Amino acid sequence: MEVIVNGEPHQTTEGQTVAGLLAALGLESSKVAVELDRVIVSRPEWASRVLGHGARLEIVHFVGGG
Secondary structure, three states: OEEEEOOEEEEOOOOOEHHHHHHHOOOOHHHEEEEEOOEEEOHHHOOOOEOOOOOEEEEEEOOOOO
16 A cells, blocks of 8 residues: 655555654654645554554654754
8 A cells, every 4th residue: 555755655554654654665664754735643542543645754863962
């Protein structure tokens, strides 16, 4: 199935969760925020929030600096 991640098409499996997608993308969950279909998804929901075909995600990486 296809989802859109930061404006780019991405193939994933049926039943994929937000947490599973982050892991598949190799992203460290403690350093990102996720918006799914224009709604911020809280971290406790990531493991249970299942993605549907055509879901649109925006994933923002936190960057520290000084």
